[in-house]
Amino acid sequence: MINQNKALSSFIEYLQIEKNSSHYTIENYKRDIHEFFLFLNEQGITDVTSVEYFDVRLFLTNLYEKKLSKRTVARKTSCLRSFYKFLLREGDVKDNPFSLASLPKKDQKLPRFLYEEEMNQLFSSLKKDSPIGIRNTALLELLYATGIRVSECCEVKLQDIDLSLGTVLVHGKGKKDRYVPVGRYAQEAIDLYIRTARMEMTSSDAKAHAYLFVNFRGDPLTARGVRYILNELIKKSAAEGSLHPHMLRHSFATHLLNNGADIRTVQELLGHSKISSTQVYTHVTKDQLKKVYNASHPRA
Incomplete structure (x- = not known):
C-alpha cells in the first residue's frame, strides 16, 4: 500500500x-x-x-x-x-491500469491567425504619443516579429535583447533557451521604448528590475496584462473580434510558411520539440491558394 x-x-x-x-x-x-x-x-x-x-x-x-x-x-x-x-x-505497482486506456482523438482545429492585411491594420492603429503607446507598439512588434509565447515574452529581460545583432534570448518551456531573430521594425520599436517609455515608467527606485516590459506602475508585465493590452488594441483598430496572444504566434508561423520558410526553421523559431506541433501551421490561406494557382496553372 x-x-x-x-x-x-x-x-x-x-x-x-x-x-x-x-x-x-x-x-x-x-x-x-x-x-x-x-x-x-x-x-x-x-x-x-x-x-x-x-x-x-x-x-x-x-x-x-x-x-x-x-x-x-x-x-x-x-x-x-x-x-x-x-x-x-519505482516498483510500487505491478502494472499500469491506464496502459489500455485509449486516448480520444482530438478535434483538429486550425489555429486562428490574422491575415497580413489585418496585421498592417493593427499596427497602423497604434498611437505612439505616450509611454503606454510606445510600450504597446514595442510589445506587439516583438510578439509578431518572433512568435514567442506570452509567458516567454513576460520573462524577457533587458540583457536578453541584443539590438546590435537583432536577437532575443528566449527562455522556453522545459527551461530550453533559444535565440530568435528580431526584425528591423521590432528593433526600432524596442529601442525607442527602452530609451524613453520604460525609463519613465520605472523612474522610481522601488521599480528597479531588469524585465523588459512593464505595466503603468512600472512593475513587470504579466500574461494577463498582455491579454488585456491586446484586446484593447483590437478594439481601437477597425478589426473585429478579440485578439488572443497566441494568435500573434499563429500569425507569425503562418506568414513565414506562406512566404516560403521551411518547416524545420519555423519549428526551431517556435521552440517546438516535435515537428508535429509545427505541422498544424502548414495550412494555407485562401489568398495564398489563389496566388499559387494563378502563378502555376497554364490557363489560370
Missing part, C-alpha cells in the same frame, strides 16, 4: 529533477492527479496501487459525463498514464 500524497510527491520530484518540466506542466499534473484521487476516495479506494482497469473505465466515463472536451480528457488520461508509468518504474 502506498499513500496518495507520498506517491504524488515522488512523482512531482521526478518531473522537476529528471524531466525538467516547467512550473505550468507540473501544476497541471498536480491538478489532474488530485482530481483522480478525489474520484478514488468517492469509490472507497485509498490505495493507488489497487486501481484496476475497471476503475479507469469508470473514471473516464465520469469525465465524459461532465461534458469535458476530447482534448481535456486526452490530457488527463496521458497525465495519469505517466503517473502510473512512474510508479511501475
